[in-house]
Amino acid sequence: NAGVMQNPRHLxxxxxxxxxxxxxxxxxxxxxxxxxxxxxxxxxxMVYLQKENIIDESGMPKERFSAEFPKEGPSILRIQQVVxxxxxxxxxxxxxxxxxxxxxxxxxxxxx
Amino acid sequence: xxxxxxxxxxxxxxxxxxxxxxxxxxxxxxxYFPWYQQFPGxxxxxxIAIRPDVSExxxxxxxxxxxxxxxxxxxxxxxxxxxxSATYFCAADFGNEKLxxxxxxxxxxxx
Numbered sequence: 412n413a414g415v416m417q418n419p420r421h422l423x424x425x426x427x428x429x430x431x432x433x434x435x436x437x438x439x440x441x442x443x444x445x446x447x448x449x450x451x452x453x454x455x456x457m458v459y460l461q462k463e464n465i466i467d468e469s470g471m472p473k474e475r476f477s478a479e480f481p482k483e484g485p486s487i488l489r490i491q492q493v494v495x496x497x498x499x500x501x502x503x504x505x506x507x508x509x510x511x512x513x514x515x516x517x518x519x520x521x522x523x
Numbered sequence: 524x525x526x527x528x529x530x531x532x533x534x535x536x537x538x539x540x541x542x543x544x545x546x547x548x549x550x551x552x553x554x555y556f557p558w559y560q561q562f563p564g565x566x567x568x569x570x571i572a573i574r575p576d577v578s579e580x581x582x583x584x585x586x587x588x589x590x591x592x593x594x595x596x597x598x599x600x601x602x603x604x605x606x607x608s609a610t611y612f613c614a615a616d617f618g619n620e621k622l623x624x625x626x627x628x629x630x631x632x633x634x
Contacts, residue, residue: 444620446622451627453612453625453626453627454567454624455624456622459620459621469621502566510555510572511572512620513569514569515566517566
């Protein structure tokens with residue numbers, strides 16, 4: 412049973428470009444979460460989605476960031492017009508129904 | 524308040540010793556407390572978790588102790604091994620499925 416998959420693993424963008432991060436949850440999981448981790452810090456919640464619905468986006472910046480989890484396909488975290496401060500590791504987690512969240516390997520975004 | 528405070532920031536333990544990491548929380552609505560282990564360049568992996576209706580949970584060499592009245596919980600790693608060297612994060616949730624993480628403890632096990 413494959414775990415949570417994220418791609419790309421590393422992403423380099425120049426300031427002003429768009430970044431698209433993909434997450435495929437574990438088989439059978441319908442809950443997806445995105446977290447951001449700055450160097451030497453803990454993970455910060457960004458958004459919680461179920462299929463075709465955003466449940467909680469209280470941790471997501473109001474501008475430039477958006478997330479979706481369509482009926483078919485992976486969840487996408489989209490960052491428009493990236494700035495240097497967006498450089499971080501972005502982790503996706505999935506769960507079945509309980510609290511237990513399983514994390515993917517992360518996407519490390521570097522903004523030049 | 525939804526903070527989770529974790530200490531120490533870093534910890535060095537001799538092989539075979541006991542590693543102890545502590546966390547404290549403020550929101551009494553938290554009802555699920557997992558610990559995650561993270562190796563460099565990898566995602567966090569669930570290690571062990573506890574709910575506040577029990578005071579202790581043990582899985583192999585890993586034990587969570589939970590003190591509801593003090594709003595504290597801790598991770599004990601018995602017989603610590605070099606392979607346990609990693610960053611450990613405590614976290615808390617109160618049913619809204621939004622994990623609040625501590626700041627992490629970098630554990631180093633020396634021979």
